[in-house]
Amino acid sequence: MAPTEQSVQDRFFPSFTCFGCGPANEAGLRLKSYAEGDLVTATFVPWPEHGNGFGTVNGGIISTVLDCHSAAAVFTEADRRGWVGDDGRPLPWVTAGLDVRFLRPTPLAGPLLLTGSVTDAAEAEMTAAVELVADGKVRATGVAVWKRFRPRR
Numbered sequence: 001m002a003p004t005e006q007s008v009q010d011r012f013f014p015s016f017t018c019f020g021c022g023p024a025n026e027a028g029l030r031l032k033s034y035a036e037g038d039l040v041t042a043t044f045v046p047w048p049e050h051g052n053g054f055g056t057v058n059g060g061i062i063s064t065v066l067d068c069h070s071a072a073a074v075f076t077e078a079d080r081r082g083w084v085g086d087d088g089r090p091l092p093w094v095t096a097g098l099d100v101r102f103l104r105p106t107p108l109a110g111p112l113l114l115t116g117s118v119t120d121a122a123e124a125e126m127t128a129a130v131e132l133v134a135d136g137k138v139r140a141t142g143v144a145v146w147k148r149f150r151p152r153r
Contacts, residue, residue: 091148
């Protein structure tokens with residue numbers, strides 16, 4: 001069960017339209033992650049449309065959820081470190097790489113539990129480790145590298 005506090009996504013980016021975690025994307029997955037100490041946690045219940053035809057979750061959906069959950073860890077860490085912009089929100093970051101390992105099939109019947117944490121942090125680059133669990137078994141893991149986003153001028 002998620003804490004009663006506001007999700008990372010709703011707190012920092014309520015108008016984002018990211019397919020995986022954007023609160024403002026009605027057609028998206030709308031993942032909600034919550035800071036709990038050094039971890040971020042989430043519960044995700046896949047829809048029937050997220051299946052791969054064999055009763056398990058499509059790998060692209062799993063990858064998207066892991067990517068977006070790692071973002072919650074990165075933005076939470078940036079906020080903890082005071083790396084914020086003029087608007088008070090964490091500095092912008094983008095995924096530079098995502099290594100996903102599918103350890104066993106993920107059942108389409110949820111819930112799926114996610115945990116994540118930042119394993120290396122610098123203002124220019126962060127690395128986050130994420131894990132997806134169903135029925136008490138780790139189904140997939142990911143390591144995401146995030147780079148500080150700086151628009152080109």
